[in-house]
Amino acid sequence: MLRYTIRRLVMTLPVLLGVATLVFLLIHLVPGDPAEAMLGETAPAADLADLRAKLGLDAPLVAQYRHFLTGLVRGDLGTSFRYNTPVAREIAQRVGKTAQLALSAMVVAILIALPLGILGALFRGRAIDQAAMAVSLLGISMPNFWLGPLLAIVFAVDLGWLPVSGSGTWRHLVLPAVTLGAALAAILARMTRASLIDELRELYVLAARARGLSRVRAVVRHALRNSLIPVVTIIGLQLGAVLTGTIITETIFAWPGAGRLLIQAISFRDYPLVQGCILFIAVTYVVMNLLVDLAYAWLDPRIRYE
Amino acid sequence: MMRRLGLTIVVFTIVAAAIGPWIVPDDPVAQNLALRLSGPSWRHLLGLDELGRDVLARLLVGARISLLVGFAVVTISSMVGMTVGAIAGYRGGWVDDVLGRVMDVLLAFPGILLAIALVAVLGPSLRNVVLALAVIGWVGYARLVRGQVLKIRELEYVQAARAMGAPITRVLVRHVVPATFSSVTVQATLGMAGAIIAEASLSFLGLGVQPPTASWGTMLDAGRSHLFEAPHLTIVPGFAIAVLVMGFNFAGDALRDRFDPRL
Numbered sequence: 001m002l003r004y005t006i007r008r009l010v011m012t013l014p015v016l017l018g019v020a021t022l023v024f025l026l027i028h029l030v031p032g033d034p035a036e037a038m039l040g041e042t043a044p045a046a047d048l049a050d051l052r053a054k055l056g057l058d059a060p061l062v063a064q065y066r067h068f069l070t071g072l073v074r075g076d077l078g079t080s081f082r083y084n085t086p087v088a089r090e091i092a093q094r095v096g097k098t099a100q101l102a103l104s105a106m107v108v109a110i111l112i113a114l115p116l117g118i119l120g121a122l123f124r125g126r127a128i129d130q131a132a133m134a135v136s137l138l139g140i141s142m143p144n145f146w147l148g149p150l151l152a153i154v155f156a157v158d159l160g161w162l163p164v165s166g167s168g169t170w171r172h173l174v175l176p177a178v179t180l181g182a183a184l185a186a187i188l189a190r191m192t193r194a195s196l197i198d199e200l201r202e203l204y205v206l207a208a209r210a211r212g213l214s215r216v217r218a219v220v221r222h223a224l225r226n227s228l229i230p231v232v233t234i235i236g237l238q239l240g241a242v243l244t245g246t247i248i249t250e251t252i253f254a255w256p257g258a259g260r261l262l263i264q265a266i267s268f269r270d271y272p273l274v275q276g277c278i279l280f281i282a283v284t285y286v287v288m289n290l291l292v293d294l295a296y297a298w299l300d301p302r303i304r305y306e
Numbered sequence: 307m308m309r310r311l312g313l314t315i316v317v318f319t320i321v322a323a324a325i326g327p328w329i330v331p332d333d334p335v336a337q338n339l340a341l342r343l344s345g346p347s348w349r350h351l352l353g354l355d356e357l358g359r360d361v362l363a364r365l366l367v368g369a370r371i372s373l374l375v376g377f378a379v380v381t382i383s384s385m386v387g388m389t390v391g392a393i394a395g396y397r398g399g400w401v402d403d404v405l406g407r408v409m410d411v412l413l414a415f416p417g418i419l420l421a422i423a424l425v426a427v428l429g430p431s432l433r434n435v436v437l438a439l440a441v442i443g444w445v446g447y448a449r450l451v452r453g454q455v456l457k458i459r460e461l462e463y464v465q466a467a468r469a470m471g472a473p474i475t476r477v478l479v480r481h482v483v484p485a486t487f488s489s490v491t492v493q494a495t496l497g498m499a500g501a502i503i504a505e506a507s508l509s510f511l512g513l514g515v516q517p518p519t520a521s522w523g524t525m526l527d528a529g530r531s532h533l534f535e536a537p538h539l540t541i542v543p544g545f546a547i548a549v550l551v552m553g554f555n556f557a558g559d560a561l562r563d564r565f566d567p568r569l
Contacts (some may be wrong), residue, residue, distance in 0.1 A: 011333050014407060014410075015407075015410050015411055016414075018407065018408075018410070018411030018414070019411060019414045019441070021411075022411060022415075022420075023423070026424075026426075026427050027422055027427065029427045029428060030426070030427045030428075031428065031429065064564055070513050078315075085490040105381075121399065134509075137552075139557070140555075141548045141549075141551060142548050143503055143506065143507070143543075143544070143547055143548065145506065145507060145510045145523070145526060145544075146526060146540070146543075146544030146545075146547060146548060147528070149529070149530050149540040149544070150531060150540065150541070150544065152531055152533055153537045153540065153541075156533075157533055157534050157537070164533070192493070239416070240416030240417050241416070241417055243416045243417070244416050244417030244419055245417075247419075247422070247509060247511070248510065248511065251511060252530070262422070263511055266422075266426040266513065267512065271427070274423065274427070277419075278415075278419060278423045281419055282414055282415050282416070282419060284416070285414065285416040285419075288413050
């Protein structure tokens with residue numbers, strides 16, 4: 001396992017370097033002068049020169065790149081143009097909220113998906129199965145930037161049960177978590193159903209039934225556990241969708257996370273903060289994928305020897 | 307049934323986008339502030355928006371934008387992806403390694419994050435949205451084609467063409483790449499759905515098509531500020547996006563079933 005872990009870590013390093021390089025180059029893609037784009041065309045020449053110096057844009061490209069990378073190693077992502085504070089601090093203040101939203105969405109997705117998938121498999125082909133799969137099809141087809149406002153119309157505007165935006169209490173978390181988790185729930189429900197149907201055909205389930213176990217007990221005690229392996233794989237594969245989903249969901253519900261910070265930074269043309277947020281989200285994604293891979297290898301030793 | 311439904315939705319949307327603006331008499335940018343936020347009526351079937359513009363007229367123009375972006379992104383992405391994938395798979399060695407690392411880096415950005423970043427620095431516009439989505443879109447095609455080319459290049463007819471001295475370009479263009487067309491067509495149909503959602507997401511975030519041009523994403527974004535008094539501004543464009551995306555997904559699944567009956 002240690003050898004596999006080291007090998008995966010070594011494979012990840014060039015990807016992280018590539019991501020950092022691409023994010024570094026972003027500011028150089030700004031048409032014209034980035035300082036002018038941030039301060040406006042009418043900004044005095046002295047202010048423009050000051051900002052260029054502050055961003056390091058007046059140094060040669062190689063020196064800028066070296067400075068960027070050494071900064072990253074020290075955890076320095078630069079200084080926010082709008083807030084005049086370290087970018088790393090701005091992101092760190094909001095990471096907790098994004099993690100809270102993403103984890104809640106995953107919990108919501110699992111709580112919706114497992115019962116739907118199990119019901120679908122147990123009552124395959126019957127009305128209850130078709131209803132469960134129709135619900136999941138709806139979840140897959142509805143983009144979160146539509147589902148969110150729809151949920152707000154029903155539960156905040158019409159019924160008045162939940163707040164339409166903001167954060168602070170569990171009530172604020174419900175609509176964003178359901179919005180973000182719905183698509184994942186739909187995919188997981190379909191996967192659980194398909195996987196459980198396969199398991200139910202296995203001989204060990206038949207043997208369990210022959211020993212006198214009820215159908216429900218045979219499913220819950222035996223088949224369900226085995227059917228969850230591909231479901232866990234799908235959760236790992238969907239991490240990216242959840243991460244980018246937070247950007248839109250946080251914007252809809254004014255949830256004060258890193259995704260909303262990115263959109264605000266874009267609207268203020270705060271390029272250091274944009275770079276920092278993009279880098280943070282991408283690196284989080286790479287690291288989470290690495291952890292998922294290591295978890296698979298730990299759970300299934302065959303992967304280590306491939 | 308699903309297949310026919312998917313195709314029907316796609317064809318209906320294309321026809322509506324093509325001839326709709328001539329059938330609906332209202333100008334999609336003409337404002338009638340006195341009637342702003344009015345709900346659906348016989349005169350305005352889908353109501354009016356926050357500036358008193360006809361929602362149906364804007365929806366039809368928005369359909370053109372969605373289809374245009376989808377088609378442009380899929381065309382550029384598939385052309386680039388097929389070229390890169392074919393070269394990587396056929397040549398192998400260091401060429402494959404280098405192209406593989408480039409793809410790994412692009413895939414390290416989840417979903418549309420890189421597109422958001424690119425539009426953020428290039429500036430929001432239709433052209434930049436297409437460019438940004440194509441930059442992230444080609445990788446999927448390249449991976450698909452590379453995987454297939456690895457198998458195809460070992461087939462006897464390809465070996466025969468090489469043995470007869472055909473240059474690499476000819477082998478790729480005449481013998482290898484055409485064999486990947488069916489898979490690429492399926493991926494492209496499903497890619498239309500992805501591109502339409504991505505464009506709407508970017509426009510929703512204020513990074514896509516800019517006002518007063520109508521796009522389903524910007525219509526949805528504008529409707530968000532009027533959830534209380536005019537929910538139709540949110541419901542209508544969102545429904546259109548969801549139905550069209552579902553249509554392309556069904557059509558893609560149908561094509562996959564046709565080209566690969568094993569699945």
